[in-house]
Amino acid sequence: MSERDQGVKNPSRRALLRGGLAGGGAALMAGLTAGKSIAAGDPAITDIQDWNRYLGDGVDAAPYGMPSEFEADVVRRNVAWLTADTTSSINFTPLHALDGIITPNGVCFERHHGGVAEVDPMQHRLMIHGLVEQPLVFTMQDLMRFPRQNHAYFLECAANSGMEWRGAQLNGCQFTHGMVHNVVYTGVPLRALLEEAGVKTDGKWLLAEGADAAAMTRSIPMEKVLDDCLVAFKMNGEALRPEQGYPVRLVVPGWEGNMWVKWLRRLEVGDKPWHQREETSKYTDLLANGKARRFTWVMDVKSVITSPSPQAPITHGKGRTVVTGLAWSGNGTIKDVDVTLDGGRNWHKARIDGPSLSKSLHRFYYEFDWDGSELFLQSRAIDELGNVQPTKDALRAARGENSIYHNNGIQTWYVRADGVTENVEIS
Amino acid sequence: MSERDQGVKNPSRRALLRGGLAGGGAALMAGLTAGKSIAAGDPAITDIQDWNRYLGDGVDAAPYGMPSEFEADVVRRNVAWLTADTTSSINFTPLHALDGIITPNGVCFERHHGGVAEVDPMQHRLMIHGLVEQPLVFTMQDLMRFPRQNHAYFLECAANSGMEWRGAQLNGCQFTHGMVHNVVYTGVPLRALLEEAGVKTDGKWLLAEGADAAAMTRSIPMEKVLDDCLVAFKMNGEALRPEQGYPVRLVVPGWEGNMWVKWLRRLEVGDKPWHQREETSKYTDLLANGKARRFTWVMDVKSVITSPSPQAPITHGKGRTVVTGLAWSGNGTIKDVDVTLDGGRNWHKARIDGPSLSKSLHRFYYEFDWDGSELFLQSRAIDELGNVQPTKDALRAARGENSIYHNNGIQTWYVRADGVTENVEIS
Numbered sequence: 001m002s003e004r005d006q007g008v009k010n011p012s013r014r015a016l017l018r019g020g021l022a023g024g025g026a027a028l029m030a031g032l033t034a035g036k037s038i039a040a041g042d043p044a045i046t047d048i049q050d051w052n053r054y055l056g057d058g059v060d061a062a063p064y065g066m067p068s069e070f071e072a073d074v075v076r077r078n079v080a081w082l083t084a085d086t087t088s089s090i091n092f093t094p095l096h097a098l099d100g101i102i103t104p105n106g107v108c109f110e111r112h113h114g115g116v117a118e119v120d121p122m123q124h125r126l127m128i129h130g131l132v133e134q135p136l137v138f139t140m141q142d143l144m145r146f147p148r149q150n151h152a153y154f155l156e157c158a159a160n161s162g163m164e165w166r167g168a169q170l171n172g173c174q175f176t177h178g179m180v181h182n183v184v185y186t187g188v189p190l191r192a193l194l195e196e197a198g199v200k201t202d203g204k205w206l207l208a209e210g211a212d213a214a215a216m217t218r219s220i221p222m223e224k225v226l227d228d229c230l231v232a233f234k235m236n237g238e239a240l241r242p243e244q245g246y247p248v249r250l251v252v253p254g255w256e257g258n259m260w261v262k263w264l265r266r267l268e269v270g271d272k273p274w275h276q277r278e279e280t281s282k283y284t285d286l287l288a289n290g291k292a293r294r295f296t297w298v299m300d301v302k303s304v305i306t307s308p309s310p311q312a313p314i315t316h317g318k319g320r321t322v323v324t325g326l327a328w329s330g331n332g333t334i335k336d337v338d339v340t341l342d343g344g345r346n347w348h349k350a351r352i353d354g355p356s357l358s359k360s361l362h363r364f365y366y367e368f369d370w371d372g373s374e375l376f377l378q379s380r381a382i383d384e385l386g387n388v389q390p391t392k393d394a395l396r397a398a399r400g401e402n403s404i405y406h407n408n409g410i411q412t413w414y415v416r417a418d419g420v421t422e423n424v425e426i427s
Numbered sequence: 428m429s430e431r432d433q434g435v436k437n438p439s440r441r442a443l444l445r446g447g448l449a450g451g452g453a454a455l456m457a458g459l460t461a462g463k464s465i466a467a468g469d470p471a472i473t474d475i476q477d478w479n480r481y482l483g484d485g486v487d488a489a490p491y492g493m494p495s496e497f498e499a500d501v502v503r504r505n506v507a508w509l510t511a512d513t514t515s516s517i518n519f520t521p522l523h524a525l526d527g528i529i530t531p532n533g534v535c536f537e538r539h540h541g542g543v544a545e546v547d548p549m550q551h552r553l554m555i556h557g558l559v560e561q562p563l564v565f566t567m568q569d570l571m572r573f574p575r576q577n578h579a580y581f582l583e584c585a586a587n588s589g590m591e592w593r594g595a596q597l598n599g600c601q602f603t604h605g606m607v608h609n610v611v612y613t614g615v616p617l618r619a620l621l622e623e624a625g626v627k628t629d630g631k632w633l634l635a636e637g638a639d640a641a642a643m644t645r646s647i648p649m650e651k652v653l654d655d656c657l658v659a660f661k662m663n664g665e666a667l668r669p670e671q672g673y674p675v676r677l678v679v680p681g682w683e684g685n686m687w688v689k690w691l692r693r694l695e696v697g698d699k700p701w702h703q704r705e706e707t708s709k710y711t712d713l714l715a716n717g718k719a720r721r722f723t724w725v726m727d728v729k730s731v732i733t734s735p736s737p738q739a740p741i742t743h744g745k746g747r748t749v750v751t752g753l754a755w756s757g758n759g760t761i762k763d764v765d766v767t768l769d770g771g772r773n774w775h776k777a778r779i780d781g782p783s784l785s786k787s788l789h790r791f792y793y794e795f796d797w798d799g800s801e802l803f804l805q806s807r808a809i810d811e812l813g814n815v816q817p818t819k820d821a822l823r824a825a826r827g828e829n830s831i832y833h834n835n836g837i838q839t840w841y842v843r844a845d846g847v848t849e850n851v852e853i854s
């Protein structure tokens with residue numbers, strides 16, 4: 001409380017009030033929380049708390065606001081054993097603690113291969129060259145002079161849920177599914193910049209390169225580039241965060257996250273793909289027959305229940321219970337989400353709430369009366385093309401046992417009678 | 428740079444690179460920014476910057492992420508002379524620096540009358556009493572057991588632009604129009620809680636009271652309560668920020684901001700309004716005939732150009748220019764926005780981009796080729812009911828000269844030939 005207390009005019013009076021009220025307040029509160037009904041004429045229960053008895057912080061306390069100290073656990077978290085060093089590492093969005101479809105900028109998961117580049121926007125340049133009529137260099141200010149668009153898109157790492165291929169490994173949807181986030185991007189269509197440069201007729205691929213120490217580099221077919229890719233400079237209204245590519249990143253809607261090149265500095269037009277490291281030795285999957293899947297760009301239809309989940313167990317006992325989760329597809333919108341309480345014997349249609357936007361997260365809810373018996377919770381999404389989220393076993397049958405990427409299989413949470421929830425796999 | 432530097436593995440090497448490159452880099456860059464075209468075969472301009480030569484911060488640097496240090500000016504700002512003390516004060520959203528329709532939680536304007544209450548969510552209770560069959564008390568956990576909804580809504584203080592009634596006072600849209608923000612709320616319909624309590628037939632009004640030191644209190648007609656009010660606990664996916672009412676606030680879509688009671692602790696059902704301080708001596712407007720407008724709940728159709736604006740002047744000279752701004756209406760969606768460059772002689776239809784959602788901010792753009800002559804920029808919004816944003820003169824003719832609240836008049840920015848932009852009023 002120390003930081004906040006500094007803004008309070010009279011901490012001694014406040015401390016006094018706290019101390020003086022603690023005993024009586026607790027006793028009264030205990031009686032009221034056991035049952036929720038109160039009789040008219042009960043003592044005014046809203047008077048027993050102290051925060052209405054002192055002036056709080058003024059507006060100068062936080063020119064840029066932060067979450068409540070009571071929410072200090074809602075942060076991105078790392079998995080220590082996952083990579084050798086945090087400079088080349090991953091953290092995960094706290095999906096279990098969020099609601100709706102927007103991911104706040106402060107908790108959007110990170111994945112970078114050379115740490116967070118610290119780019120001065122006044123010095124940064126974006127170059128377009130290769131098979132173009134006129135090579136061009138853009139300052140950030142130049143980019144802002146093109147017509148802008150705004151879209152909510154999910155960004156999912158191809159490796160999201162990758163550790164679950166070999167069964168239930170991680171106890172929490174933050175860790176199993178937290179390499180996804182969803183923000184509203186503001187940017188200019190990549191098509192507009194390429195039209196300025198003039199793509200030659202044999203220009204069929206685009207190489208995108210980042211300005212970070214890893215010089216992250218991917219090849220993208222021109223058809224996708226001209227369809228819906230954005231060169232984005234804002235997320236959820238404000239400038240991109242450094243770990244999300246400040247001051248400018250590529251947005252490749254519905255496609256795997258590492259193509260969304262951050263700290264974007266170079267776009268080269270060519271007649272064939274470049275076969276860079278991150279599209280050959282990485283981000284490919286060895287199949288049982290010895291061949292590898294590669295250029296697996298689209299993120300397939302997927303969903304996960306975010307609450308209840310291992311980090312968000314049921315603590316209220318029997319009765320009314322809200323099941324909620326997220327669904328998404330790189331193919332467009334989500335048409336339906338089904339939820340099962342019994343490991344797939346009976347499926348119930350969930351309620352999708354909030355905007356249903358193409359290549360964006362969708363929020364779903366399923367409300368039921370819990371009788372206190374154990375649950376095997378699963379969700380199953382169906383996208384606008386009719387693709388149905390598969391089981392993990394179906395994925396293994398199709399792709400063998402060597403895969404890391406593109407696990408969009410159905411996830412199971414086991415809820416015990418006491419509400420404690422675990423990551424399990426059932427066949 | 429100090430905070431960020433702490434995370435760098437080898438600052439001495441990094442400092443060396445910076446020092447060694449500064450001279451040559453600057454010279455080369457000067458040549459490239461003058462003209463944007465480059466010849467194929469030019470030296471690789473992307474090699475001259477140093478941030479791709481050292482590893483950046485790892486993921487442990489910021490469990491809860493923050494904006495770039497280069498964006499340190501994009502914060503809420505106070506107007507020192509506006510109120511006597513910052514504990515009972517206002518700050519303003521930096522609209523001039525944002526884009527799209529989402530306001531990031533960290534820069535949503537604040538208005539509070541007794542400072543920011545510091546509420547423990549485990550101790551907080553919401554009581555419903557008065558003309559109900561069964562008075563009830565809810566914990567935060569109780570509230571989470573009702574079916575939830577998600578909606579993007581603007582929240583505008585009734586006093587937004589209030590200082591402009593007497594002509595152009597403040598030089599920047601952050602200060603003239605920054606008492607508005609727009610986030611996606613997650614909450615439960617107030618209707619569902621009242622159905623649980625059972626409203627008696629003579630229950631026609633609801634009193635909402637906050638748990639802050641000001642015990643902010645407003646009367647709301649039951650028709651609105653049952654229509655679309657929410658008891659919200661999340662904004663843009665995460666818990667409400669303390670200054671926005673953590674852990675729970677009322678959402679009264681399209682209606683003036685001080686009815687959206689923060690730190691909501693008490694809801695009383697009654698048969699008539701309570702005539703509290705904030706709906707009698709405050710938040711009313713004295714008309715020329717000596718009567719006062721009161722219960723002026725709906726926020727009328729309004730818009731403002733956010734860039735160019737006094738805090739976001741044109742710095743790129745003649746040629747392609749993007750005009751952008753926000754439009755909103757408490758009556759629903761925005762149908763059209765018109766933009767004029769010459770103080771209203773010629774109007775041009777702007778392009779609304781991004782989701783068009785009821786009682787939400789809308790983002791508009793108008794792109795044109797600037798010839799470098801002076802501009803008198805205005806925007807004019809029309810909502811789905813056909814209401815047209817009025818001039819300030821029309822408002823003064825209707826309401827006299829004493830008003831503070833509900834100024835939705837057309838705003839004028841004067842852009843000089845050198846791009847510097849000022850707040851002016853023209854007749």
